[in-house]
Amino acid sequence: MNATVVTVLLASAVLTLLSVCMAWVLGWANRAFHVAVDPTVEAIAAALPGANCGGCGFVGCGEYAEAVARGEAAVNLCAPGGAACAEQLARIMGVEVEETFPYKAVVHCAAGYDDRLGHVPYEGEQTCAAANLVAGVQGCTFGCLGLGDCTRACKYDAIRLDAGRSTVDYQKCIGCKACATACPRNIITMVPFKAERMLVVACSNKDKGPDVKAVCTVGCIGCGGCSRRCEVMEMEGNLPVIDYDRYDDPTDFATAREKCPRESMVYVGHPTAEDLAAVAEETLPERIEADFKTTVDETEWRG
Amino acid sequence: MDTFITLVHIAIGAAIINNFVLHYFVGICPFLGVSRRVDTAFGMGCAVTFVISIAALLSWTFTYFILRPGAPLPEWVWQTVSGRDGTVDLSVLSYIMYIFVIASSVQFVEMYVRRFFPPLYKSFGVFLPLITTNCAILFACLEIMKRLDDPLKLWGLHEALALAVGGGVGFTIAITLMAGIREELETCKVPRPLAGAGISLITAGILAMAFMGFTGVDDGIKQAIGMLLK
Numbered sequence: 088m089n090a091t092v093v094t095v096l097l098a099s100a101v102l103t104l105l106s107v108c109m110a111w112v113l114g115w116a117n118r119a120f121h122v123a124v125d126p127t128v129e130a131i132a133a134a135l136p137g138a139n140c141g142g143c144g145f146v147g148c149g150e151y152a153e154a155v156a157r158g159e160a161a162v163n164l165c166a167p168g169g170a171a172c173a174e175q176l177a178r179i180m181g182v183e184v185e186e187t188f189p190y191k192a193v194v195h196c197a198a199g200y201d202d203r204l205g206h207v208p209y210e211g212e213q214t215c216a217a218a219n220l221v222a223g224v225q226g227c228t229f230g231c232l233g234l235g236d237c238t239r240a241c242k243y244d245a246i247r248l249d250a251g252r253s254t255v256d257y258q259k260c261i262g263c264k265a266c267a268t269a270c271p272r273n274i275i276t277m278v279p280f281k282a283e284r285m286l287v288v289a290c291s292n293k294d295k296g297p298d299v300k301a302v303c304t305v306g307c308i309g310c311g312g313c314s315r316r317c318e319v320m321e322m323e324g325n326l327p328v329i330d331y332d333r334y335d336d337p338t339d340f341a342t343a344r345e346k347c348p349r350e351s352m353v354y355v356g357h358p359t360a361e362d363l364a365a366v367a368e369e370t371l372p373e374r375i376e377a378d379f380k381t382t383v384d385e386t387e388w389r390g
Numbered sequence: 391m392d393t394f395i396t397l398v399h400i401a402i403g404a405a406i407i408n409n410f411v412l413h414y415f416v417g418i419c420p421f422l423g424v425s426r427r428v429d430t431a432f433g434m435g436c437a438v439t440f441v442i443s444i445a446a447l448l449s450w451t452f453t454y455f456i457l458r459p460g461a462p463l464p465e466w467v468w469q470t471v472s473g474r475d476g477t478v479d480l481s482v483l484s485y486i487m488y489i490f491v492i493a494s495s496v497q498f499v500e501m502y503v504r505r506f507f508p509p510l511y512k513s514f515g516v517f518l519p520l521i522t523t524n525c526a527i528l529f530a531c532l533e534i535m536k537r538l539d540d541p542l543k544l545w546g547l548h549e550a551l552a553l554a555v556g557g558g559v560g561f562t563i564a565i566t567l568m569a570g571i572r573e574e575l576e577t578c579k580v581p582r583p584l585a586g587a588g589i590s591l592i593t594a595g596i597l598a599m600a601f602m603g604f605t606g607v608d609d610g611i612k613q614a615i616g617m618l619l620k
Contacts, residue, residue, distance in 0.1 A: 093471055094478050097464055101456060101483065102490075109494040116498050120505035 127179060128156045134175040135165060140242070140263035142166045155180065166190055166262035188279035190262040192246065192255050195274045196231040197289035197353055200251035202304045203227055209234075219271040226302030229292040231274060240269035257356050279331050283357040286329065286340050290351045293324040307351040313343035327352075393548070395619070399612050400549055401556030407608050410526045410557050411564040412594075412601040417526030421565050422590055431569035435562025439555065441496055441521050442530050446554030448491045449531040450538075450547050457484050458538040481535075488531040496522045530557050568597060 131152040138148070143164035145151040154160035155176060162184055163173035169189045177184035200206060205226025209218055215236040218224045224232065233251035245259035246266050253266075253275070267275040274291045288307065292299050296308035309325030317340055319333045344352050408414065411421050417438070424434040456463050457480050464478040500518045504511040511518075521527065533553060537545040571593050580589050 090468070090476075090478060093468055094480065097467055097478060098480055098483055101480065102486070105487070105490065109490070113494060113497055113501075116501045120501040122504055122508075 125156060128152050130179050131155050131176055134168075134172060134179065136167045136172065138167050138261065138263075140167060140261065140265070142261075142263040166264075188281050190277040191257055191260045191280050191356075192237075192262065192264070192266050192275050193278045193285070193287045193355060194231065194237075194246075194253045194255060195276065195287065195289060195291045196229075197252060197351070198227070198230055198303050198305050199249075200233060203230065203251070204302050204304065215269075216271045227292055227299075227306065229272065229274070229294075230290070230303065230306065232272065236269045236271065237266035237275060240265045255355065280356060281331070281334060284354045284359065285334075285356050286344075286352055287355055288327050288329060288351060289353045290326065290349075293326055295325055305349055305351065307349055310348065312346040312348070313352060316346055317343040395612060395615050397548060397552040398615055399608060400552040401559075402611055403608050404553050404556030405560035405563065406601070407604045409560040409564055409601050410529060411561055412598040414529060415598075416529040417524055417561055418594075420520065420524060421561075421568060422587075422594065425565050425569040425572055425590075428566060428569045428573060431565045432562065435558070435565050437518055438521055438524060438526060438561050439558025441492070441499060441524075442527050442554045442558040442561075443551060444495045444499065445488075445492045445527050446530055446534060446550050447547070448495060449488050450534055450545075450550040452487055452491065453484070453535050453538050454544075454547075457481050457487060457535070460541050484532075484535055485528075488528055488535075492527050492531070493522050526557065526561055530554050533557075564597070564601075568594060571597070 132149060135148040135152060141147070143151045143160070143166070145154060145160070151160060151164065155162055158180075162176035162180055162182060165172045165176075166189060168175075173184050203225050205223075207223060207225070209221070209224045211217055211221060213234055215232040215234045218232050218234055231251070231253055233248060233253070235248050235253075237246050237253050238248060242263070242265065243259050243261055245256045245261070247254055247256070255266075257280075262277060264277060267273075267277060272291070278285055278287060290299075290303075290305075290307035292303065292306045293309075294302075296310065299306040299308050307326055309322065309327075311322045311327070313327050314320040314322045319330045319335075320327045320343065321330065322328075340352070344350075404410070411417050420434055420438070425431045453461075455461055459479050459481060460477055461480065464480050468474075468476060468478045496518065500511075503518070530553065534545065534550045537543075537549070572590060575589060575593070584592065
């Protein structure tokens with residue numbers, strides 16, 4: 088037997104032996120040094136959705152679970168988990184939980200590209216944050232810029248642009264606040280969804296009526312007609328604000344909505360049966376062709 | 391007495407004169423990553439010193455008996471198999487062996503610390519597994535291997551451990567100094583283009599240059615210790 092063969096055999100033998108020894112030692116250590124994790128923490132972590140969205144204010148679901156187990160955090164902070172999750176956590180911790188509602192994102196601007204006046208072509212960096220720094224991109228200095236910072240911030244594909252309007256898909260929205268944080272104009276707020284459909288004020292413009300009319304065809308002119316007809320609404324700086332603490336599903340908003348000259352109050356959320364029936368006749372296009380131009384715009388490539 | 395002087399010489403050499411971080415530029419990742427606060431930096435230094443000592447102990451043992459040229463185990467196997475004189479060189483295995491030894495010992499230490507010193511485990515957090523890939527530790531192992539190359543001037547276990555502990559202490563000194571400077575930097579007005587990583591690297595460079603001033607003092611230290619002990 089020559090030296091090469093012996094070297095190879097010896098090398099493999101030494102490494103194999105070493106691996107087996109180390110595996111045995113580590114396996115033994117794993118059992119001998121086993122640390123029992125608090126079963127409460129484990130149970131809470133299992134009950135949480137595990138999305139690690141950070142909506143509760145902790146780094147991840149694990150941190151939140153530990154904080155709940157220590158009794159330092161409330162059990163109803165998890166927006167994606169919603170009421171069911173809060174109930175489970177309350178049962179694990181043995182505390183009572185108040186009735187909670189899922190907070191979901193609401194965009195307070197209903198104007199599309201065509202509704203916004205004084206809208207000039209913007210050639211700069213295609214983000215709202217950048218466009219917000221430039222004066223005169225559009226007439227309205229409060230409303231949506233329609234460049235989609237919120238859509239890019241959303242990890243759950245729940246917000247999209249529809250002719251310049253940021254539109255939330257409430258079946259997908261988990262209420263993580265990512266879009267609200269991303270919006271440079273702060274027009275996305277979190278609203279407690281006490282019902283399937285919620286009435287929201289779809290305008291953020293705090294200017295007086297004539298100024299609003301000059302920049303937008305749908306914006307709120309601050310006439311105050313709605314707040315006089317509905318007790319949960321109050322005017323704050325030329326805008327009606329709905330007090331969601333007092334918002335009750337049967338609250339009759341019909342008269343207030345009818346009075347609104349601009350249709351600034353819209354229902355968001357799950358559509359009603361009538362709405363669904365109205366569009367039931369329409370057929371979806373069978374196949375959507377890829378639009379090359381859209382792809383180029385998406386990548387912001389200007390070569 | 392000579393042995394003691396040699397050991398102190400090796401340890402001081404590894405800690406200050408040939409500082410792992412500031413002279414050889416190994417272990418830069420934790421040096422920059424974990425040097426934001428003095429207390430965590432000191433903790434990291436202690437963790438590295440601990441792991442480096444264990445790795446040195448294991449790697450000296452494996453190198454001395456298996457890996458070095460003329461090691462007893464391959465020699466015995468070769469002579470038994472072939473019946474001739476001579477030896478087999480297994481030093482090709484050194485890198486894979488050291489990585490293996492370091493990774494497993496860090497795993498073991500992590501489990502041990504987690505079981506018996508939970509506060510320490512909490513403060514080490516992610517750093518302990520990260521030490522697995524710390525090049526300062528591999529560097530110490532390779533330094534020890536270098537000193538076991540020549541069969542006439544072999545290093546003993548005590549010398550290897552002196553190098554490892556000295557190197558670990560040197561790492562702790564370097565990272566703690568750096569953390570102290572960076573804590574002060576937080577309140578300084580740094581020119582914007584240099585803020586953040588830029589000023590940290592410049593600081594590290596100046597610190598390294600300052601440590602270059604120790605070059606060559608080892609003979610003097612040796613004499614001084616000799617005179618003190620007389």
